Amino acid sequence: MNRIGFLEASVYPIVWLILWSAFLAFLFLLILRLIFNYADPNPFGFVGRTGFKIRKITERFVYPAARFLANFRVDTRLAPLVTMFIALVLTYFGSQIIGNTFFIIDGLSAGIATGNPKIFIGFVLYGLLSVLILFIFIRFIASWFVFTRNTFLGFVMRVTNPIMLPFQKLIPPLGMFDLSAMVVLILIGLLQSLVLNIFVRP
Numbered sequence: 516m517n518r519i520g521f522l523e524a525s526v527y528p529i530v531w532l533i534l535w536s537a538f539l540a541f542l543f544l545l546i547l548r549l550i551f552n553y554a555d556p557n558p559f560g561f562v563g564r565t566g567f568k569i570r571k572i573t574e575r576f577v578y579p580a581a582r583f584l585a586n587f588r589v590d591t592r593l594a595p596l597v598t599m600f601i602a603l604v605l606t607y608f609g610s611q612i613i614g615n616t617f618f619i620i621d622g623l624s625a626g627i628a629t630g631n632p633k634i635f636i637g638f639v640l641y642g643l644l645s646v647l648i649l650f651i652f653i654r655f656i657a658s659w660f661v662f663t664r665n666t667f668l669g670f671v672m673r674v675t676n677p678i679m680l681p682f683q684k685l686i687p688p689l690g691m692f693d694l695s696a697m698v699v700l701i702l703i704g705l706l707q708s709l710v711l712n713i714f715v716r717p
Contacts, residue, residue, distance in 0.1 A: 520621020527617050531610055538606040541576075545595040545602075548573050552592040573598075601656075608652060615645050622715065637714025644707050648700060650675050655696040 551566035558567065573595070580601065581594035619642040626635030650671045657668055682695035 520617070520625065522617035522621050523614070527614050530613055534606060534610050534613070538602060541602055542599060544569055544573050545577070545599050548577065549592075549595040552595070576602075605656075612645075612649060619645065633714050637710055640710045640714065641707055644703055644710065647675070647678075648703050651679070651696055651699055651703075654679070655693060 547566075548569050551562075551569065554562075554566075556562040556566055558564070577594045577598050580597035581591040584591050584594055584597065619638055622638035622641070623635060626632070626638060653668070653671050654675050657671070678699060679695060682699055683693070686695040686698060688694070
């Protein structure tokens, strides 16, 4: 099954364009904020008022990164750079998750339309593994920037603990980086490829 489905071919390019356009607009605001952080313009002039508006718009996104840098005694004026990196990672993985979701829906639809249970089962398994990847990614990001454990994060932790804890014992965290999560994500990605080869591809 090598045919590209309707959602992948028609809807995903539009979603991808909207998502990355929003990222570029956000990136532009963060670059301006970074410049204003060091330029320190007259607060009563046009440039100063513009800088204040940009800081007000971006504050809720930059503040967690500033608090993170403050913990390591790094200049908090560099927080927009950290926020840029986080936004880039989230936009990339967000676009991948959306594309993967469309791929799964198209695959399930094809399995039903052709009456092929093998393809349907393959995409169900592939979809479950994709949800697991999403949860591990959320856990990985939350270990950096989420400071309170809400109900959803607790659920994510409970679902992923049986997989993550054995790997964390084998591969301890390196500072703030949980390398075991990267290893697990790679292994699940390989398992997804195996599922596609066995159930979907001729």
